[in-house]
Amino acid sequence: MNNERWTTELEQLKDIIAQTELVETVKWGAPVYTIDGKNVIGIGGFKNYFTIWFYNGVFLADPKKVLVNANEGVTKALRQWRFTSVAELDEKLILAYLKEAIANERAGKAIKAESKSKNFEIPEILQFALAEKKLTEAFLKFTPGKQYEFVEHINDAKQEKTKLSRIEKILPMIADGVGLNDKYRKN
Known part of the structure; x- marks a missing residue:
């Protein structure tokens, strides 16, 4: 992660997120926001962009088509919303996505991880x-x-x-x- 480069931008995202009921924690060295102990979103900076990732973003309506699957074929539920400047932060729109993500989490919408461990062969x-x-x-x-x-x-x-x-x-x-x-x- 490249959070140092995006300090101001990430602080602005945090200010928007603070308007919700999400609770900030730190997991895997990055800010992660939870509701009822469940991961809802995370934020972080990378080389060319900073992002909000939605742990169950696949369930979001995404009317503005801003979400991307960062690792096609591998990531099933996680979706990212990438930004390259503060000017791209539309507070109303971000809050709408956050509220939907919270509602989805409360409704129990999630993709259950497949157990790869059931059928495997010891090399x-x-x-x-x-x-x-x-x-x-x-x-x-x-x-x-x-x-x-x-x-x-x-x-x-x-x-x-x-x-x-x-x-x-x-x-x-x-x-x-x-x-x-x-x-x-x-x-």
Whole structure:
């Protein structure tokens, strides 16, 4: 994120958002606004624009066609509204979109994440590394979701040496019962 470049612009967005009932928090190093503990929007600056992202923006009517899918084919619900200057900030229009996003959140409109962890195959290289009985037992104690995270971490590596390096790093975690992303999860 490039929030320093857009300090003034982001402050103006915050002033508009403050007119709503959204509660500001910081998640993943960026301002995120919630209602009833659920993420509704976030704001941030990037190299060429600053943005409001709507976590369930796919459900917004978007009459002015200002929303974009930042990662077509990957992002299902998230939509961004990009700006390049303060002059583009139409307070009335932004508030209308914010109010609709809040109403949608309260109505429970959301795309449920698909569980990728249900059907996956453990790659041979990881099976070989888990050949020791204690490691296999430790791995099987993880939930399918956590098992999948390890598998995905290995499969995402393009080169064999990277896969081996990643396996070296995760084997002690598996032995200790520590999931790949546990440090990011709330207890």
